[in-house]
Amino acid sequence: MALVNCPNCSKKISSLAKSCDHCHIELSDMDTEQRLNMKRMKKIEQSQKLMNQSMVAMLLFCAGIGSMFWGEPEPGSMQYNLATGAGVIGFVWYLVNRVRMIILKRK
Numbered sequence: 001m002a003l004v005n006c007p008n009c010s011k012k013i014s015s016l017a018k019s020c021d022h023c024h025i026e027l028s029d030m031d032t033e034q035r036l037n038m039k040r041m042k043k044i045e046q047s048q049k050l051m052n053q054s055m056v057a058m059l060l061f062c063a064g065i066g067s068m069f070w071g072e073p074e075p076g077s078m079q080y081n082l083a084t085g086a087g088v089i090g091f092v093w094y095l096v097n098r099v100r101m102i103i104l105k106r107k
């Protein structure tokens with residue numbers, strides 16, 4: 001008996017298990033090929049989700065920078081704080097997503 005990763009949720013399960021303890025997916029009627037395919041699909045799905053999130057983060061960052069640049073809000077005003085906040089959150093979020101994408105690719 002060996003431990004393998006569940007193709008659906010990637011948690012450790014027994015290679016002999018007929019279904020996953022964590023996400024309860026049926027494994028008994030899947031051969032190795034199907035499991036690998038499922039794993040691949042999951043990975044693509046995940047990286048697409050991350051791509052979408054970094055797009056949103058990028059937009060947030062641009063919106064923050066944009067309104068700082070064109071709106072020229074008074075320092076300390078609500079708009080100024082919002083613009084700074086959006087810029088910082090967008091930037092950090094984008095970086096986090098990039099790192100998660102690199103980790104995902106390495107797996």
Ligand SMILES: [Zn+2]
Pocket residue numbers: 006007008009010011020021022023024025
């Ligand atoms: Zn599972």
